[in-house]
Amino acid sequence: MRILFMGTPDFSVPTLESLLDSEHEIIGVITQPDKPKGRGKHIIFPPVKVVAVENEIPVYQPIKVKDPEFLDSIKALEPDLAVVVAFGQILPKAFLDIPKYGCINIHASLLPKYRGAGPIQWAIIHGEATTGVTTMYMDVGLDTGDMLLKETVEIEPNETGGSLHDKLSVIGGPLVIKTIEALIEERLIRKPQNNELSTYAPMLNKEMGNIDWNQPADTIERLVRGLNPWPSAYTHYEGKLLKIWESEVVLCDTLNTPCGSISEIREEGFVVKCKEKGLLIKSLQLQGKKRMSTSDFLRGHQVQIGQELCQTIE
Template identity: 40%
Template structure:
C-alpha cells in the first residue's frame, strides 16, 4: 500500500522498519522538527527522521498541519493510508480524510484506558497488571476512534517505563503490517470503544515526579518504576535533587522518608512498608547503582529524605 508514516520517538522506529520490510511504499515520513538537545542545545533530528533519511525516504517536519498549504501537500501524496505512531501533532480533519482508508493510530494502551500522551508511564504508576497495543481508526477526538486490532501485554512487578516501552514497541512493530495486510483483504473490522473505563494519560510534570514518601511502599515503587528512565522520580536531601531509576519493595518500618538501611541498596520507610532504592542519579551526573552512588554521596541510617 502507498502510505505516509507519522511518528517521532524511538518507540515508532521499529514500526516504520517493519512496514518497509513488508514491502509497503512509504511516500513520506512526517515527524516533529529537530529539537535542542544536550549541553550545547544543538538541534537534533528525531529518531524517526534519522532512520527514514538512512533509507532515503522523504522526510517532512512541519510545526503544524493546520495550514491549507500543509494539508494540500499531504493530500497530493495520493495515499492509501497513513500510519501514526506517537507523532505528537494534532491531525486536523482534512488530514484524517485525505488517505483512501484514513489514518490508523498504533496506541500503547488498551483503550479507552489511558488515552493521551503518557500511557506507558501511567499504566505502571497506577499499578495496572496488563496493557497492550491497539490499532485505532483515527477521528477528531483524542484517541476515541474504533479499535481495529489489539494485543495484550502483561506488566511484570519489575517492569519500568523503559522495559515496558521496549516490549510494546516490539508488539506495535508486528501489529502495523498485520493491520495493513487485513486492510488489503477487506478483513479489518472496527469495534467502537466503550464509554466505560475512560482514563487520560496526562503528560508527566517535573513536580509530579517528586516522590511522596507518605504513600505506601507499593505506590512509591510503582511511581519510581513508572517514571524510569525518564523523567525520573526524585527526592531532595541537603538541597540536592536525586533521581531514583530502579527500586523494589523491602521490609522495614519507620517515619516516611527515613533511611532504614544502606549497603548495596538504600532502604527507605514509606507511609506503609519500605522501598529499596537500587539505582540513583544526582543532578548532572550519570546513573549509578546504590552502592557506587553512596561512595560519592554518603547517606546514613536515620537520615530523612524530603
C-alpha cells in the first residue's frame, strides 16, 4: 500500500518505524511545523520529521491541513491510506476523503473511553485498572470513528504518565500493521462507538497540577503519577513552588490540624495530611533546585510537624 503517515511527537515515532520496516511504501510524512525551543530559541524538528529525514521520505508541514494548496499536493500523491498518530490538528472531511481506503488513527485508549488529547494521563488520574490502544477509521468528530482493533494493557500500581506513554507507544506499530493486513484481506470489521459510554480526556495544563490537599490521599497520589513528567503535580513550601514527583498513600496521624499540614516526619520523607489518610512525599523538587529524594531534602531544610503546604503563594 501507498501510505501517508501523519504524526508529530515521540509517541508517533515507533509506529512510523514499524511501517518503515514493513512491505508498505511510505510516500510522505505530514507533521507539524518546526518550532523554536529553549532559551536560544533554536529551531527544533518534530521527532517524526527527524525519522522521516533520516529515511529520505518527503516531509509536509502545513500550518493548516485545510489549506487548498496543501490538499491539492496530497491528492497528487494518490495515497491508498493515511495512518495518523498524535498529529495535532483536526482533519477536515476534504482531507479524510483523499486516501483510497480512508484514514486510520491510533488512539491511546480503549475507545470510547477517553476521547481527546490526554487519554494516557487521565486513565491514571481516574484510577483505571487497564487501558490500551485502539485503531479506528477517522471521521470528522473528535475520536468518534468506527473502532477496528484493540490491545489492552494493565496499569501498574506505580505507573506514571511517562511510563504508560512509553508502553503504549510501542504497541501502536504492530497493531496498525495487523489492521492494514486485515484491511487488505477484506476481513476488517468496523464497530461503531457507543456514545453513551464515552468519556472525555481534555488537554493537560500546568494549573491542573496544583494539589488540593482537601482531596483524599488516593486521589492526590494518582494525580502525582498521572502528571509525571509533565506538567507535574505541585504545591508551595515557604513561598516557593514544590513539585511532587513520587508519593505513597499512608495512614495518617489524625491530629486536629488542617489538610495540607505536615503530620509526621519519617526517614524516607514527610507525611502530609489529606481529607482521607495521608500522603508520604518520597521525591520532590523545590523551585530552582534539582529533583531529589525527600530524605535528602530533609537534611537541608528544617521541616516542622504542623507546617503547612499551600495551593497558592501567600
